[in-house]
Each structure stands twice: as structure tokens, then as C-alpha cells.
Amino acid sequence: MTSKPFHLAIVGGGITGLALAIALKKRGVQITIYEQAAAFGEIGAGVGMHANAVRAMKIIDTELLAAFERVATRNAWPSKKNVWFDVLDGTAEEPASSPELLKPLFTLIGHDDGHAACHRARFLDQLVPLLPEGLAQFGKRLLSIDDPEDTDIPLTLHFEDGTSAKADAVLGCDGIKSRTRAHLVDRHDQEAAKPKYSHKFVYRGLIPMKDAVATLGEERSANSMLWMGPDRHALTFPVNHGQTLNLVAFVTTDDPWPSKDAQQLTLPATRDDALRDFAGFGLNVLGLLRMTAPQLERWGLFDLAENPLPQFFRGRVCLVGDAAHASTPHHGAGAAMCIEDVAVLAELLGDPSVTDTVGVQAAFAAFDSSRRGRDQWLVASSRRAADMYEWRARGRDFEAIADEVCARQAYIWNIDLDASIAAARKDLANRLALGLPTAAAPDKTVPFPPDIDFHLRDRGS
Numbered sequence: 001m002t003s004k005p006f007h008l009a010i011v012g013g014g015i016t017g018l019a020l021a022i023a024l025k026k027r028g029v030q031i032t033i034y035e036q037a038a039a040f041g042e043i044g045a046g047v048g049m050h051a052n053a054v055r056a057m058k059i060i061d062t063e064l065l066a067a068f069e070r071v072a073t074r075n076a077w078p079s080k081k082n083v084w085f086d087v088l089d090g091t092a093e094e095p096a097s098s099p100e101l102l103k104p105l106f107t108l109i110g111h112d113d114g115h116a117a118c119h120r121a122r123f124l125d126q127l128v129p130l131l132p133e134g135l136a137q138f139g140k141r142l143l144s145i146d147d148p149e150d151t152d153i154p155l156t157l158h159f160e161d162g163t164s165a166k167a168d169a170v171l172g173c174d175g176i177k178s179r180t181r182a183h184l185v186d187r188h189d190q191e192a193a194k195p196k197y198s199h200k201f202v203y204r205g206l207i208p209m210k211d212a213v214a215t216l217g218e219e220r221s222a223n224s225m226l227w228m229g230p231d232r233h234a235l236t237f238p239v240n241h242g243q244t245l246n247l248v249a250f251v252t253t254d255d256p257w258p259s260k261d262a263q264q265l266t267l268p269a270t271r272d273d274a275l276r277d278f279a280g281f282g283l284n285v286l287g288l289l290r291m292t293a294p295q296l297e298r299w300g301l302f303d304l305a306e307n308p309l310p311q312f313f314r315g316r317v318c319l320v321g322d323a324a325h326a327s328t329p330h331h332g333a334g335a336a337m338c339i340e341d342v343a344v345l346a347e348l349l350g351d352p353s354v355t356d357t358v359g360v361q362a363a364f365a366a367f368d369s370s371r372r373g374r375d376q377w378l379v380a381s382s383r384r385a386a387d388m389y390e391w392r393a394r395g396r397d398f399e400a401i402a403d404e405v406c407a408r409q410a411y412i413w414n415i416d417l418d419a420s421i422a423a424a425r426k427d428l429a430n431r432l433a434l435g436l437p438t439a440a441a442p443d444k445t446v447p448f449p450p451d452i453d454f455h456l457r458d459r460g461s
């Protein structure tokens with residue numbers, strides 16, 4: 001394939017940056033990745049992906065989808081293949097003599113392949129070999145960008161190590177603490193570029209499956225469960241091809257994030273802290289927490305819900321993934337949205353009409369118009385979902401919780417990405433034909449999705 005006559009810098013080599021690099025290489029776009037760390041790597045444990053992410057991966061590159069499939073773990077039981085989560089009352093006590101009494105309140109039914117989860121680092125390990133060597137530069141922590149108005153002059157990226165680099169445009173894939181985001185926000189209003197604490201934090205643990213089975217039993221260890229409770233909830237699902245149980249335990253608090261540095265998203269904690277926070281839960285969740293390491297980490301959940309960006313691009317700098325729309329994780333779809341972003345942006349930048357920096361800017365504007373409404377809807381909706389799981393939004397009205405959660409998940413899962421990309425391409429063509437590459441698009445605020453798909457859930461009996 002002939003290479004496009006421009007060179008793009010990708011800042012950040014997480015899931016978004018790597019997927020974008022794979023997508024753009026395939027479409028003949030020249031790129032360099034600048035990653036602050038000494039090597040590609042992921043912190044954290046499991047990440048779940050749904051039908052929308054799988055559809056996006058297929059569009060990006062079937063090699064990417066194959067890489068994901070190599071590390072994906074699904075519910076083990078054939079009868080649970082299409083189940084995203086069985087939702088239970090985490091505070092209910094289970095009589096040892098009759099464990100079947102604690103039945104799911106309802107079941108969230110996903111697509112045919114259900115909830116596929118993988119270990120983050122294992123997924124990244126699969127992505128790296130899909131890129132040619134030498135495409136990434138490490139130890140390059142971006143500090144600032146010079147963005148001349150004359151689009152014939154390249155931008156300059158300045159790094160913490162004193163070096164700099166040139167590019168025709170910049171793709172900020174630098175995650176929730178994005179430095180690139182600061183470039184999009186007025187210099188006097190840098191607070192607007194910072195994520196805010198959602199007053200929720202999370203303990204995460206990986207538990208050997210044989211230990212998990214001893215506490216939860218076979219069915220609940222081998223399949224994904226969501227344990228609801230007042231101001232707290234927990235998720236459990238298998239990763240590592242069923243050898244490990246991933247435990248994610250969420251806590252809501254009125255307290256501010258206990259760190260002077262709001263950019264510090266993890267703080268030390270102990271297993272005892274977690275057990276104290278989950279006092280009042282049943283023995284299932286408490287039993288798992290007891291199996292976590294004595295020293296844990298507490299992850300503050302920050303997002304951009306309170307300060308959504310008015311645009312995902314400015315000039316020749318465009319944000320993609322968490323850098324643009326960092327979300328709390330309650331829909332389990334943050335990374336999936338990043339991958340959708342990548343599919344749309346790569347198809348736009350790879351379009352034959354995009355041959356220079358004016359075309360690149362038009363592609364950025366079409367991307368913004370296509371994606372911002374959906375991405376920012378997810379950020380807001382994710383907060384709402386957690387409030388439902390923690391009985392803050394709809395009390396203990398489990399019927400109403402089930403209906404609303406299902407409607408929201410359906411909106412996320414059922415996107416017709418091909419149609420979305422076709423519309424974005426049309427927008428790109430119009431922009432180029434009218435000679436107005438970055439003209440403002442109409443407001444794309446997404447309302448609460450009105451169509452409730454009742455097929456997506458089973459009521460507990």
C-alpha cells in the first residue's frame with residue numbers, strides 16, 4: 001500500500017495508542033508512538049469486552065481481533081455463554097444448607113459470546129508483535145506541543161528528557177491523565193482539562209480459581225457475577241482462561257480523594273480496610289476479600305463527567321480514547337469505546353480523500369462529530385449505572401434497575417459501527433467539498449436511549 005504523505009505522532013502506547021497504531025499502519029499512514037514508560041505495559045487486572053468492541057476490532061484489523069481471541073476468557077458454562085452478569089443481592093446471607101436460595105435478582109444477557117474478559121497485560125503482549133519494530137520511542141513523556149497556524153509547518157512535541165520531535169499532526173492517546181488534553185483547553189483554564197473524583201474507589205484482586213471455588217462454588221466462580229449492595233458493589237469474573245477469578249470491589253464515599261496530588265490515582269490500602277468497607281455484605285463477597293493480599297491498592301475512580309470537552313480536537317491535535325473521555329468503569333465499556341474511536345478515526349484518516357494536513361483536520365472534525373456524543377454519554381451513564389447497582393438511584397426496586405441498566409447496555413452493545421463509519425465518511429466528504437474542514441457540527445448530545453430491549457435480560461425467579 002502507498003504511504004500517505006504525512007506523518008502522525010501517537011502520544012501514549014496503551015490499548016488506544018497500540019490499536020490506533022495497528023489500524024493506521026494497515027491503512028498506509030506513517031506514525032511514531034511516543035510512550036513515557038520504558039516499555040509497553042499495562043497496570044491493573046482484567047478488562048471486559050463486548051460485541052461493540054469485537055465489531056470495532058474486526059474493522060480495525062482481523063489480526064487485532066485474533067490477538068484478543070487468543071487471550072479472551074468467557075463464562076465457562078455453555079448455559080451462561082451469552083450472560084454478561086448474573087446480578088445478586090450481595091448483602092443476602094446464603095444458608096449453608098441450601099445455597100440455591102440466593103438466586104440472581106436478574107441476569108444481564110449480552111450478545112451470543114457473552115462477556116469476554118482478558119488480562120490487560122496479556123492483551124497488550126499480543127498487540128505489540130503486530131507492530132513493526134522501531135515504531136515506538138520510549139521514555140518520551142510529552143510536556144507540550146507547538147502548533148503553528150501554518151499547516152505546512154510541522155508541529156513540535158517537547159518531551160521531559162529535553163528532546164523534541166516533529167509531526168504533521170498529533171494523536172493524544174495518553175489516557176486519563178493526558179498531557180495532550182491540556183493543549184485543547186484554554187491556557188488560563190487548565191482546571192478544565194483535569195479529571196474529577198467520582199467519589200468512588202475500587203479494590204481489585206486476583207484470586208486463584210481453586211480458592212474462589214471453595215468460597216463461591218463452581219457456578220459463581222466460573223461465570224460473571226455482580227453483587228449489589230448499599231453504597232458498595234462488587235464484580236467477579238474469570239480471567240486467564242479460567243485459572244483466576246478477578247474481583248473488583250467498588251466503594252462510594254462522601255470524602256474527598258485522600259491525596260494532595262489529585263493526579264495520584266492509586267493509594268496504598270489494606271485487606272482490613274476492604275473488609276471494613278464491605279461490612280454488612282454476605283459471606284460470598286467477604287470470603288473473597290479475605291483471600292486478597294494483606295496489602296492492597298485503592299484506585300480512585302476519576303472521570304471527565306463534570307468537565308466534558310467541547311471538542312476532541314484543536315487544529316492538528318486530536319484526542320482519542322481515555323484522553324478524550326475518561327470514564328468510570330461501571331458499564332465495563334471504557335476500553336471498548338476507545339476501540340470504537342480507533343475504528344472510526346482510522347477509517348477516516350485512511351480514506352483516499354485524506355492526502356494532506358487539511359484532510360487530516362477534516363478527518364479530526366468528522367471524528368469529533370461522530371464520536372463525542374456517544375463517548376460523553378457513556379461517561380455520564382456510567383456514573384448512573386453505579387448508583388443503580390448501589391441502590392442510590394432507584395432504591396431496591398430491582399425491576400426498575402434491571403430495565404434501566406438493560407436499556408443503557410443495549411445502547412452500548414447494539415451500535416451499527418458500519419453505518420456510523422459510513423456517516424462519518426460522508427461528513428468528511430462534505431467538509432472537503434465545501435472547503436470547510438473543521439466547521440462546527442450540530443450538537444450531538446445523546447439522550448437517554450428510549451428503546452428498551454427486554455431480550456437483554458432474564459428476570460430471576
Ligand SMILES: Cc1cc2nc3c(=O)[nH]c(=O)nc-3n(C[C@H](O)[C@H](O)[C@H](O)COP(=O)(O)OP(=O)(O)OC[C@H]3O[C@@H](n4cnc5c(N)ncnc54)[C@H](O)[C@@H]3O)c2cc1C
Pocket residue numbers: 011012013014015016017034035036037041046047048049140141142143173174175176177178179180202299320321322323328329332333334335336337338
Ligand atoms: C477499575 C477499572 C476497570 C475497568 N474495566 C473496564 C472493562 O471491563 N471494560 C472496558 O472496556 N474498560 C474498562 N475500563 C476502562 C479502560 O481501562 C480504559 O478505558 C482504557 O484502558 C484506556 O486506554 P487508553 O490507552 O486510552 O489509556 P491508558 O491505558 O491510560 O494509556 C495511556 C498511555 O499513555 C502513556 N502516557 C500518559 N501520559 C503520557 C505523556 N505525557 N507522554 C507520553 N506517554 C504518556 C501512558 O504511560 C500509557 O501507556 C476500566 C477502567 C478502570 C479504572
